[in-house]
Amino acid sequence: MSSHPDFNAAEQASALPDLERFELRRFAAALGEAEFEHHAGPVELADVARLLEGNPKAVIFDRPSGAGDAAPFALCGNLAGSRSRLAAAFDTTSENLLQEVLKRLRRKASIHQVTREAAPVQQVVLTGDDCDFTRLPVHLQHGLDGAPYISSSIDFVIDKNTGWTNVGVRRLMLRGRRTAGIDLIAPSDLRAIYLEHANRGERLPIAFAVGTHPIDHVAATMRLPTDELELLASLRGAPLGVVKCVTNDLMVPADAQFILEGYLDENGHVEPEGPYGEFLGYYGGVKRNPLFHLTAITHRRDPVFQTSTISGRDMAYTDTAQLCALRTEVTVWRALEVAVREVKAVYASAANGGMFNIRVSLQQRVPGEARNAIAAVFACLANVKHVFVVDPDIDIFSDDQMDWALATRFQADRDLVLQDRMRAMPLDPSLAGSHHTAKAGFDLTLPFLRPGMNRSIEHRVPAAPVFDGARFESLQAALEHGPKLFAELMAAVGSRDGREVVRWLEDTGATRAITRDDEGRYLFA
Template sequence: MSSVPVLSGVAKEKGDAAAVDLEQFDLRRFLDALGSEEFSSIDGPVDLAAVASMLEGNPQAVLFRQPAGESIPLAGNVAASRSRLAKAFNTTPENLLGEVLKRLRKKGEVVEVPRSAAPVQQVVLTGDECDFTKLPVHLQHGLDGAPYISASIDFVVDPNTGWTNVGVRRLMLRGRRTAGVDLVAPSDLRAIYIEHASRGERLPIAFAVGTHPIDHVAATMRIPTDELALIASLRDAPLGVVKCVTNDLMVPADAQFILEGYLDEHGHVEPEGPYGEFLGYYGGVKKNPVFHLTAITHRRNPIFQTATISGRTMARTDTSQLCALRTEATVWRALEVAVREVKAVYANAATGGMFNVRIAMQQRVPGEARNAIAAVFSCLANVKHVFVVDPDIDIFSDEQMEWALATRFQADRDLVLQDRMRAMPLDPSLGGSHHTAKAGFDLTLPFLRPGMTRSIEHRVPAPPAFEGRRFDSLEAALEDGPKSFEQLMTSTGTRDGREIVRWLEDTGATRTIARDEEGRYFFG
């Protein structure tokens, strides 16, 4: 596959609602299309205190129709499985990465629609009417500092490029119209905010809540472009955007909710946290900026959304599944320029979707597996462990990966270590260090040069297939050349084989039958 190009900035041209389908990527429509194995609906009232435990480890997306007995439904776990992400892209889990990479190569079209046509501005609340505490926001983890809005996608404009930057940030409720925002880890939004705060300026920002899974995938990507266009690319359809009511930001017109406001000019000064982080442990209290709410706009019959983040069932959280897909796309692009025949890339969601990466590849020359390991070490700070296998290993199978590690790896020969690399600050194993060590595991079989075949000790057993030439007799089969026992059975078409044992014994009494180094029979 060719590398993913850097997308150019996209002008947002005026249009009308007819220019784009403003219902195609409606969250409600996506949920309605899920089957019973992927989705469940809770029709009666549910206390907000019960939501987190009902989502924890749940393999299904869940719609709480009356959270706290109120009228705004709450959806959770929407993107918390690879199969649901695949459904969002109209493909299969195995082909999901390929579909994402294909869409990333397309130029995204962004069309501004008038406010009268934008579903997300059917209801507009400003002033005292907009209130965080009137939304179904729940406590997610036992030690969290407050209820969090966790499925929020943020939109800001980078004044240096004019592009819209899109990301995923949580909001810790501090009051009716204030919330803490986590901006500690390096990011484009952090850099943009610090620049504004250094000048004593507020940063206009908007958050979309209740969005199609594709929009969340786009928000996790790190590709230098106007990221509204990136959403359109991944949707493989024009993106309708609308101008906010209280600032000039453009946001998806088909979202369920938009929370408008600004990050104040005071910088990283207010405590935010603790919070259950995406690595399965708590993050402590940090100093962070404050978001001030100036408007809430939403559909007439909206769905609010929460995302699962942390705990012991990481593979069944929204964050891990989204991070895994982002990791795979980033790693694939890095491998495209480092090695040649990459067959598959998989980031296991159980590791937070980024710390452990598996690669299946065909080596063309000795050492390519190590080149792949080095490329992955460098392309993402979050990746700590890289496992490279031959194409015969299914990297989606824990069983096969364990087998490859057990039988194709020698630590003194196949372990690649690199220390003092950039660390993910939230990694609890760092012990206060600002650097991390990374390990690569070369689980490939010894490299074969052209014309060479593997010794029998490196061949994988499989049930006999009984495919090959037929002969008039067993004598004729052996006269033709050495044969395995399976080939002897195939040569006569027998479905038993015990008669061949008798024939070998009887014939061996009068004529020498020997065996070669692979155990094949031949006349000596």
Template sequence: MTINTTTRSAAALDLDRFRLRNFVEGLNADELDVREEKVDLADVAAILQNNPKAVWFRNVGPEGQELVGNVVGSRSRLAKAFGVPAGEVALEMRRRLSLKPELVKLSKDEAPVQQVVLTGADADLLKLPVHVQHALDGAPYISATIDYTIDPKNGRYNCGMRRLMLRGPQEAGVDLIAPSDLRVMYMASAERGERLNVAYVVGCHPIDMVSATMKEPVDELELISSLRAAPLPVVKCVTNDIMVPADAEMVIEGYFDERGYVEKEGPYGEYLGYYGVVKTNPVFHVTAITHRKDALFQTATISGNRMDYTDTSNLEALRMEMNVWKILGEVVRQPVAVYAPVAAGGSMSMRFSIRQTYPGEARSALYAVLGAVGVKNVFVVDPDIDIFDDSQMEWAFGTRFQADRDLVIATGVRLSPLDPSLHGARSGAKAGYDLTWPVQHAQNWELVTPQAPSYPGERYPSLEAALKAGPKHFEELMAAVGSRDGREVVRELDTFRSSGLERDERGRYYLPK
């Protein structure tokens, strides 16, 4: 199988519309921290760590290069990339998955990412502004990378985000331990004694990064086009047959050698906020580096104790939310909202709200999400709770949950091997928290959340007429006579006590007819 491409002139495409530099330039001061002063590479990590903004270094390292980090380290910036409100990004992604992709093949002369072509000794990783990210890392890492490979079995493109640890001018270590399609492809290639060609994009639009985290049964180069909701310009690499986005900032071409898992890689600060151990991994060899004339190099924030400010956690959260929306669509009639808390790495906790239509629906949804998605703590609430608001979630947890009734535990299940609480175990436990009201009790008036009065109801000629018309809350009585005070209503109510003034079980006032 080969990908289908159309041919258009580069002039017919806006090759800067999905350019990283354009996206960064479009961020306002609330989202972007611009550093005009000279910054040493050694200081980049400290500036990025726990920074809620994207940071654009205009003069970094001895070469005075440009570097940007933390671009997708917030839901608001991801929302800007998709052009929707922050709470609707996952839904917009679902919608775009149904769009037909279009790949437009450009020539080398038309492709911005091949304006500069470096091969041989000129293709030097050590000339790029690559910085040390965490104190105990094994070396500087290129972290904002999307790898492109072709599956020899079906010709489909496979994309993912895997870091590169610098080993020399033309060599880097790669983390290829976690189960993935690329791992399967490489192991088969190594068994045959063959190299596996790969191309790394460094510097791309946030939508491309989102696409690289997804696991959809489609060609993953075409997936970028669908998520962009636009034609994707592509160009063939100069040293292999892999097609890459022609509007990227930079591409590092090369291959994983045929020796298999032979070199130490790591340690490295992982996306759950702890270090990953030293591993034995394949070696990546550089064959070419191509880039725009004014390429903007990119780095990704990954670890630390504020995961909500990292690129990886925000990307992972979106991916998990997409999966949960899909599951809920199969088991729930009225799903309302889905959110993976980014502070938990985007993959350890999940919240969702539904509007229940029958008893047990919330519990059924809880079981479905626990079984189908790789998170270990799942919370379901009624639609009156804003799942994006930690305060409301804590309130619901404290007032609607009984552990012996509402806690669901699944044991002996597979969890992320990077979860440090496993302490080396191969399996663990998941928990579901049902914070919904039972359907049979949900309409009880005492379970209604108190709000400031809004004085609803119709006007009456007198308080007596309002009372005789039917039971009313004090708020409704004030509205009935147009009171903007309330104390005069109390005074007049007192005069009706001798006339048989009554109150029902909900505290409403009325006069017997």
């Protein structure tokens, strides 16, 4: 790991990172009852998926049990399955989550190598026959899945071309005590790294962390050209402690619950993997994929294993949809920063998997910026299909306000932007075999106004009256001063009723003409 300038064990011995600050149990324990569910008694592994599916809370099972489990490991799930829990992980609110992530991405944090004696994740080391997938609480997640899956594993490999550590999220399908299938079909850095090794007939050393803080999962979903250990440290906003694996030379988070060490064999995409409930809410079929060989399991003395919810009808409550949504927002924001002037907010709905439908709040400075924003979002991610751009007065986190904007500010023949034959995300079941997708942009902004212009009353949004106008000795003095709205007349004399204003208008109008202008203001003729 010489490519890391921070990797100097001698210099850093006196600057040891806090190896418990991002510990998984600590994060779970800090969640309130509204976010956290605890099962202290035995729960059979066959029941875990049912108890997690559609559950809005994070869950910990103290005793997930099965045949032959004398002392089962604890199991947690749904930890990243809500935006509020991701926000809690970053010590912020749901509305400010994206900005907090962007802020941390602009900062650099240090990486510190710690000794094996100091690393909590290597308190217990299992190799040989003791190294066994089937001793872990890995459960069947969906009815048609090909086998139990490890679904919450973060992978670490070295890209020899750059010397950087590549970090991602991959599932592992149990094939035996020390073998598992890995999904490497979709384009990714790990796929490219693996194919280079396989083409040379070489094994690829790899390690998987299981049981990590939600921030680490957010980092693992990002696609940025950097050493991704540094990315993980930046998002934590704190020094990252890493430790060298027992059976290979990879550096992994020293504070994880489990590390699964091993290698991807050189045989290529040859082993059947799947079916599996995918992150779009549908099954993926059987594919040919590489095989992972387990060489060691290391873990804390009292660890908690982790599972992620992936698929089903309740996508908004799954770990993957929430993580994908945040990753999508980061990518979209960065694209919009160079495409338009004043982006106010970006939101990717988790209900569709976190990547297909994007909402953008934008202050237009020149005509056409809403369409420029749509084009930029189309291009920045293959997965995006629908983009909704609104004015800043619309709360993009509100389904009700978005529905209202679509109904009242959109004309399909004028405001719909269509683009066909764009790169597709192959798992999208609506493609029906096509390799291309169509994308639609919805310009839900009001007509552009140049500086100094006011909107017509038909485009103004009603709100409760605020009686903060100027005070006058009488209603007559108020109207002699100039045209007044009814609320301004009430404010003029401190009325908290308004009916006496109606009576005055009627009585005065009988002897002196009172008219109204196009804005609805009262004035003496």
